Amino acid sequence: MQEDMESGEGFEVQREKKSGFGRGVLIGAAGTLLAGAVALFAFLSVFGEGSVFFGQKESLSIALSDQVKSKVNELIGYIHLYFYDDVEEEQLAEGIYSGLLSGLDDKYTQYYTAQEYADLQISATQNYCGIGAGLSQDRDTMQVTVTHVYDGSPAQKAGILDGDVLVMVEGIESVSMELSDLVTHIRGEEGTKVHLQIYREGEEDYLEIDVERANIDLPTVSHKLLDGEIGYIQILEFGAPTAEQFAAAVEDLTAQGMRAMILDVRDNPGGMVTAVTEILDSILPEGVVVYTQDKYGKRQDYTSDEKTKMDLPIAVLMNGNSASAAEILAGAIRDFQYGTLIGEKTFGKGVVQSIITLKEGDAIKLTTAKYFTPNGENIHGTGIAPDVELPYEYMGKKSGEYDEMKDNQVLRAIEILKKEL
Secondary structure, eight states, rough: EEEEEEOOOOOOOSSSSOTTTTTOTTTSSOEEOOOSSSSEEEOOOOOOOOEEEEOOHHHHHSSSSSSHHHHHHHHHHHHHOOOSSSHHHHHHHHHHHHHHTTTOOOTEEEEEEEHHHHHHHHGGGGGEEEOEEEEEEOOOTTOOEEEEOOTOHHHHHTTTTTOOOEEEEEEEEEGGHHHHHHHHOOOTTTTEEEEEEEEOOOOSSOOOEEOOEEEEESSSSEOHHHHHHHEEEEEEBBBBHHHHHHHOOOHHHTTTTTEEEEEEEEEEBBBBBBHHHHHHHHHEEEEEEHHHHHOOEEEEEEEESSSOOOOOEEEEEEOTTTOOOHHHHHHHHHTTTSEEEEEEEOOOEEEEEEEEEEETTOOEEEEEEEOTTSSOOOOOOOOOSSSSOOOOOOOSSSTSOOGGGGGOOOOOOOOHHHHHH
16 A cells, blocks of 8 residues: 655646746646646655555445445446447446545545556656646636646647646546546657647637657756855655755755755645655754654654754745645744745645555555644645745746746745845
């Protein structure tokens, strides 16, 4: 059984160019699992390894009463008798499995077919055949917006722009499903094309765009030195390579003379807990950085050791799309009193999902526990408030290339950090 703290399943739409930091859930990566993130990973925050297998017949005979089994057989009978088209047994079975989990009324709980689960696992490596763009999804309207197009990506070559609204994917309405599911239709075999319908402000009609999929190895960390001594590190999401990329960024900035550090997790949907806890281990002194607790009271701690810690001022930039693992980072730095949180209240996802693989390669994702910041706060549904509340404002040309020094939140972070030097 794999446990994860997946990326927030829905993000506020960015209606203006929110700088180069806007990423959301990466196309071709499940939010959450995988932040999505999905994460995973819409985008996955893995809390252990292995698999739990259940014999399906035994489980059904225990869980379902004779009345329920009779009703299911009755419904299947009517489908075979009267439904206008032929229906495969496998299709009906998968619908039953999905329906059973949807009865929990938990948007993070889901059934995956074997193919869907295989697609989902791709996001853990941050390497996939997709189009190279980032998406966010409005939690209420389900509208999907492009938050970032990577340089040299198929999306850029096809003319997709930051701020474009994704209306349809291969004839599927983007508002009809969670982002972590929608991206499975965007991914595909290298060299094949995916057809997108785009709404772009100022255009009279929808744009019909074909994008050729390519094998993409996306960076999750970018960095630069600002104002001669302030290191700026942007973490797009917490994937398998993130901790290593973060360490390389810190090493490079230190060599350039970094004396203070800005961590930018705005629009970061989350991802793997192993990635965020490894990063926190390199920043914080010894102690618990996050812990989980299930309904039986079983607690699991994730800790930083005493071997390494950063002795320099830190500021964290965050917003309403900072979710899951991004909130773990912000919450730990806050509770350790190791930095200043700047921006807006975070998304508020404080629950843990477990990925349970089944006999035939399919899987289920269940919400199985809550997670808590070091001081014992569960932020689910409430989020983390900043120390310095500051709505985002970009003071440069919205049509031009993003410049950190024209970002009001970055400038406030520099101002605060310089006072601490």
